Amino acid sequence: MVAIEADEVSKRYGTETALDRVDLTVEEGETFGFLGPNGAGKSTFINILLDFVKPSEGSVGIFGHDCQADGTVARERIGVLPEGYSVFDRLTGRQHIEYAMRSKGADADPSEILDRVGILEDADRLASDYSKGMAQRMVLGMALVGEPDLLLLDEPSTGLDPNGAAEMRQILREENERGATIFFSSHILEQVEAVCDRVGILQDGELVAVDTIEGLRESLGGGTKLVITLDHLENGVLDTVRTVRGVETAVSNEDSTLEVTCTNDAKMDILVELHDAGVDVVNFRTEEASLEDMFIEYTGRQR
């Protein structure tokens, strides 16, 4: 079953295009990372899913229910951590969780949920006195109420310290193991890289890539970077390396190191080729292209 299906969704504000014909399918059980710089349209897309914003064209559905025509039904099976929310000023953390329970008709133990997100000690304080990080934990708790089939999280790590972000990722993993589909947006790459099965990259309202992280690496030339330190750099060494099949770029630094990007298979071939050419290899290491490189590659291309 399909958790999220977007069909040619566009949103325009006057002459500004916030989203441009986004087509996206998220399968049930996936952890999907929605990546893009600030202002790329991630929140607009999520707000359309939640029916906070009406699309100019196209449609989106959650588990087969149209988010606009059938919004309340679509929201029944999801847990949400929206962006730009503020808490209910005069309610405590516990009362927030209780509101979530009543809204979903769910039976749960508020203390258990508050404990899971790590704010049980502050459960009976007014949420308006919470720090941003605590509020974020509380709203995550509200989203977890009723074991939703889909968790929709907009920039979930906002306001969390690295520890908190790690705890958040742990909870997302647990939820995913329980069977929930996870869809979250972020402009921070490590987070997406750490938990996501698939990633979509949004740039200026356009979905420029949707793939697994490995797939993205591959489509970017295997994504392996080989750093080779030589005894000394001779003329012609770079040309030798460039003749190897699978090598994309080869550059040298001052201190006789080579940086070569190539497909995964080509690594050994390069070393063999250097050896055959009589060049002494002092040291070598490989670096996997990080998502960050890919991200820059993708989003940079557009400009």
Next chain:
Amino acid sequence: MSWSVLARKDVSDAGRSRTIWLLAILLSVLSVGYAFGHSYLGASEFPAFLSGLSDVVATVLPILALLLGYKSIADDRTSGSLFLTLSFPHSRRDLLAGTFVGRTVVLLAPTLVALVAAGVVGAVRYGTEGVAMYPWFLFVTALYAVAFLGVAVGLSMSTTADRRITFAAFGVYMLAVNLWGSVHSLVMLVLHRFDFTVLRNMPDWALLFRLIGPSESYGRLVRAGFDVEQASRYVTDTAPFYVDWWMAVVVLLAWTLVPLALGYGRFRNADL
């Protein structure tokens, strides 16, 4: 019953607002105070006391209702707490119903307590003749208060422009509570080339338009219960049937529902 969840949340949230409690205390002080002070202002009879009390209520209660409602939804929308409210399976109509019902509870609970207290003091001081109609007074007062709440919540849904809402709420108060009669009289005078007799002997249609002012309707209803002199122009033999007391109920309901419907019309498809 999604709206009841929202109403409950609204009561527990708005009901803890300090401003609201200050206003409720103000209303209590004014109405109970009036119950003590009435003997200096009018006849020491219960109906006269009630008539005076209704004038106080007619002026103060709309302020309370407007303050309670005019930013209810607009503020949540600006601050972002509406995102939290509506990310759950509630429709925007549920939000309207929940907010309206919730604020009604928050407004009427202290109001009715204050008025019952004032009524008890009044009955002790001015006799119990006419006390049987006191529940009617409470009922029409509730209708009157809720009408302004309807206007306020309707306004609150129509826009997020703070200043516009504030001006509109102030404008509604001035027109509906203070100026309706004067504006109406002025229009009549202009239409009749300043022949002042028209004010004492209004044409039938003009009578209806006068009644459309909520404070006029409220007064009409209060006096329908007590047969006080001031209702005279609506109860003469020649008065048309459509200014009977039930029309005043229709008017107050319309003041409640029309703004709600208009506000909802703008809110329903708006981007939050």
